[in-house]
Amino acid sequence: MNSKKVKIIYFKEVKDMLRDRRTLISMILVPILLFPILMFGMSSLMIKMTKQAAKRVNPIVVIGGDNAPALFSQLKMDKSFEIVPESDYQAALKDKKITAALEFSTDFEKKIDAGNSAQIKIYYDAAEIRSEMASGKLDNLFKAFQDSVVTERLKVKKVDRSLLHPVKVQKENLAPKEKMGGFFLAMFLPYMIMIMALTGAMYPAIDLTAGEKERGTMETLLVSPASRGEITSGKFLAVFTASLITSIVSTGSMVITAGSSFTRFEEMGKGAVFSVNPLSILILILLMIPYCCLASSILLSLSLFAKSYKEAQSYLSPLLIVIILPAMVSFLPGFELSARLAFIPVINTSLVLKEVLLGTYHWGFIGLIFLSTTIYASIAIFITRRLFEREQVLFRT
Amino acid sequence: MIKTFNLSKTFQDKKRGEIRAVDKANLECQPGKIFGFLGLNGAGKTTLMRLLSTVLKPTSGTAKINGFDILSEPQKVRANIGFLSSDTALYPRLTAQETVAYFARLNGLDEDLIRKRTDELFKVFDMESFRDRRVDKLSSGMKQKVSLARTIIHNPKILILDEPTLGLDVITSRNIIQFIRKAKEEDKCVLFSTHIMYEAEKLCDEIAVIHQGKILAVGTLEKLRDTIGLKNLDEIFVKLVGEEHEF
Numbered sequence: 192m193n194s195k196k197v198k199i200i201y202f203k204e205v206k207d208m209l210r211d212r213r214t215l216i217s218m219i220l221v222p223i224l225l226f227p228i229l230m231f232g233m234s235s236l237m238i239k240m241t242k243q244a245a246k247r248v249n250p251i252v253v254i255g256g257d258n259a260p261a262l263f264s265q266l267k268m269d270k271s272f273e274i275v276p277e278s279d280y281q282a283a284l285k286d287k288k289i290t291a292a293l294e295f296s297t298d299f300e301k302k303i304d305a306g307n308s309a310q311i312k313i314y315y316d317a318a319e320i321r322s323e324m325a326s327g328k329l330d331n332l333f334k335a336f337q338d339s340v341v342t343e344r345l346k347v348k349k350v351d352r353s354l355l356h357p358v359k360v361q362k363e364n365l366a367p368k369e370k371m372g373g374f375f376l377a378m379f380l381p382y383m384i385m386i387m388a389l390t391g392a393m394y395p396a397i398d399l400t401a402g403e404k405e406r407g408t409m410e411t412l413l414v415s416p417a418s419r420g421e422i423t424s425g426k427f428l429a430v431f432t433a434s435l436i437t438s439i440v441s442t443g444s445m446v447i448t449a450g451s452s453f454t455r456f457e458e459m460g461k462g463a464v465f466s467v468n469p470l471s472i473l474i475l476i477l478l479m480i481p482y483c484c485l486a487s488s489i490l491l492s493l494s495l496f497a498k499s500y501k502e503a504q505s506y507l508s509p510l511l512i513v514i515i516l517p518a519m520v521s522f523l524p525g526f527e528l529s530a531r532l533a534f535i536p537v538i539n540t541s542l543v544l545k546e547v548l549l550g551t552y553h554w555g556f557i558g559l560i561f562l563s564t565t566i567y568a569s570i571a572i573f574i575t576r577r578l579f580e581r582e583q584v585l586f587r588t
Numbered sequence: 589m590i591k592t593f594n595l596s597k598t599f600q601d602k603k604r605g606e607i608r609a610v611d612k613a614n615l616e617c618q619p620g621k622i623f624g625f626l627g628l629n630g631a632g633k634t635t636l637m638r639l640l641s642t643v644l645k646p647t648s649g650t651a652k653i654n655g656f657d658i659l660s661e662p663q664k665v666r667a668n669i670g671f672l673s674s675d676t677a678l679y680p681r682l683t684a685q686e687t688v689a690y691f692a693r694l695n696g697l698d699e700d701l702i703r704k705r706t707d708e709l710f711k712v713f714d715m716e717s718f719r720d721r722r723v724d725k726l727s728s729g730m731k732q733k734v735s736l737a738r739t740i741i742h743n744p745k746i747l748i749l750d751e752p753t754l755g756l757d758v759i760t761s762r763n764i765i766q767f768i769r770k771a772k773e774e775d776k777c778v779l780f781s782t783h784i785m786y787e788a789e790k791l792c793d794e795i796a797v798i799h800q801g802k803i804l805a806v807g808t809l810e811k812l813r814d815t816i817g818l819k820n821l822d823e824i825f826v827k828l829v830g831e832e833h834e835f
């Protein structure tokens with residue numbers, strides 16, 4: 192193999208790639224814009240929704256309000272509830288006319304006053320978020336009421352309240368603010384970056400194989416003195432470049448976005464401040480290299496098999512799912528890196544990236560995963576090269 | 589020169605079984621001569637030319653191109669040929685200049701020589717006005733010129749042209765015919781396929797009629813006329829191929 196020819200093909204493919212609007216969008220524009228939109232959008236949406244939910248007035252039905260005049264009038268005063276006169280509360284709840292219904296047992300107030308216990312029933316629809324929230328609010332309201340009754344009764348009996356709480360539990364979060372910020376990122380970044388590395392290389396991979404077949408440029412290249420090995424290498428390196436650039440741009444965009452939106456994080460995540468160790472980023476990019484190699488050669492092989500752009504897209508869509516599912520392990524609690532998992536492609540990278548972003552460096556695992564992914568990538572590149580030598584693949588009719 | 593030795597290619601088709609696309613083809617094409625391939629669509633012309641350009645590997649038999657074997661020295665074979673067909677399209681996002689220079693580099697030309705050769709070719713083919721225009725912005729005639737320049741940038745001794753005039757307008761077709769004549773004057777060995785009889789009659793020193801993968805007859809037009817006993821090439825062709833193809 193002549194490295195000069197590989198270089199000629201590589202530079203031509205990169206130039207061609209950079210002139211393709213679709214590739215530029217998926218390689219640069221999407222990763223730059225996606226994270227700010229996702230993070231700012233999602234966090235402001237969540238904050239807005241929580242605020243709105245707090246302000247919202249819940250229409251409720253009260254049955255047997257006369258049984259508990261004091262509590263009933265307290266409910267009427269509460270601005271977050273609106274008591275509506277609906278006769279069939281079940282139908283009203285189903286039609287979302289009300290968010291909950293209350294039923295006071297007979298002689299509710301009398302029983303309480305007499306020092307006995309009385310019952311309140313809350314009817315709600317657990318499958319409706321607004322109803323669920325309303326029932327929670329009612330729950331809190333009645334807990335406060337119960338608390339005041341208990342305090343009153345204890346006072347009468349001259350018993351100290353602390354008798355009820357012999358053990359006081361106090362929880363304190365010792366995680367540094369950086370770790371809290373890193374935690375959010377460690378969950379999302381491995382998953383997102385692994386998907387982006389794939390989508391960023393997808394268009395170039397299709398364009399350089401099935402696209403060339405469809406346009407008829409493949410044969411022009413095949414009749415040139417470049418060998419199949421040189422052609423495969425040049426194309427592979429170009430797709431790999433696209434994949435790695437997308438990964439780096441995604442990482443940069445996500446780190447910057449997360450860093451600049453820490454005020455939002457404070458509202459969301461108990462005062463989390465975002466910061467990530469530069470060493471973590473360096474290891475992340477290093478670990479992405481074999482993963483990008485693997486992704487690029489799988490993309491190339493599959494799309495080389497296709498006759499047209501459209502056919503290639505239909506081959507690559509299922510691949511996305513095959514990668515997305517294992518990459519999601521970074522989201523799942525309880526998935527810890529082990530020697531066995533270190534050999535499973537995609538899962539291993541996702542898990543080790545999560546650890547690295549949290550500032551835990553298991554050098555043994557990092558080395559093992561780098562090595563095992565490199566081996567998988569080499570096998571995949573070998574297969575791609577063999578496919579390029581097969582007439583049945585290149586001239587499939 | 590081109591010489592084939594029982595060159596054969598079979599394909600496996602799920603529905604039709606084994607297809608003999610090229611069946612023991614033997615032919616010889618000398619420098620300074622134009623060798624024409626006549627055949628119906630699907631006769632095996634394209635497969636034969638793809639075998640010679642080493643894009644496909646023969647099932648049996650072989651060929652020598654300028655002394656290089658298509659099986660053992662495919663890269664040297666490709667460095668010695670200029671191959672053009674309706675399937676060899678151009679990269680739409682490269683300019684005319686970039687396209688020609690790219691293939692020159694792949695052929696191992698150094699930058700000085702590339703500049704010299706591209707200057708020459710762009711002048712000869714009158715392509716200066718669209719030198720830096722992207723291929724997807726060119727007319728089909730302009731594209732054909734770029735394709736021709738791409739084909740001969742490395743000054744190959746042998747030209748293999750698969751239906752080079754297919755789907756082109758009269759003017760562009762005439763340019764191609766002139767190009768083929770000029771190549772002959774430059775002592776190149778030209779192998780070209782067509783199903784247009786008058787093109788073959790006008791141009792070819794030797795003609796081979798190919799049908800269902802087999803070469804049915806080879807020779808000069810005079811020789812074909814003598815052996816078949818007919819004057820017009822289209823009559824000779826129909827006689828050889830069999831009248832059942834007429835309707």
